[in-house]
Amino acid sequence: MFRTRVCLGALATLALIAGIAPAQVIYANNFQSPVGPEWSATTTVTAPLAPTRQFLGEFGNGTISLTLSPSLFPAGPGVYSLGFDTMILRSWDGIGTNDNFIVRANGLDLLNTSFSNNSDPPFNRQRFSRANPNGDFAGLTDANEVNTLGFQFAGSTRDSVYYFQGGDRFQFNYDPISGPLTLSFLSTQDGGPVFDEGWGIDNVSVSVVPEPTSLLLVTCAAPVVLWRRRRLARVG
């Protein structure tokens, strides 16, 4: 019975570690203060409707990248997660003009989708939804915020924000022995200047994905099984 109690206690502790303890954060930036050289562009913009809300942007067609030194990471291969918020600003047209938004970790696509802030067909369709980022959906599908930032197009506010946090973070494998980690954010919008179509990102973080507890569970469960067998043998 003592061993069972010990194992149950250990299992509870492991569950606590796996489920409740915060993941180790490797890098985080909310862009509320000057941006460091780890970013390929360091300009920030303040949301017109939220003067305390600053984010990295506003960008047009092209790639912005974050390069993290291998020295920031624990040695050996690991699984990491990337979280961020995407600000889609002004007249994005989604599928209509291939206004794609792509996120890559060392060249591997984590997200490849398109967004539309447009309500006029045929420019009001986007590839993105939470369930399928490569489908055909109405513009603004699954946006977390709509017209909260105050960016203007044709005389009215037009913007949206998509959160990729919590369970919507992106996981990827990385081993620091391979060199720096480069996270790229790429827009293929065709709108030219940012006052037509722009974008930005906020609340970027990279965290360690904790090891699965299955191995630990197996090692702990084995004595329980043995104890049950012995007990059954004694009872029998």
Ligand SMILES: [Ca+2]
């Ligand atoms: Ca911010």
Ligand SMILES: [Ca+2]
């Ligand atoms: Ca447009």
Ligand SMILES: [Ca+2]
């Ligand atoms: Ca466009």
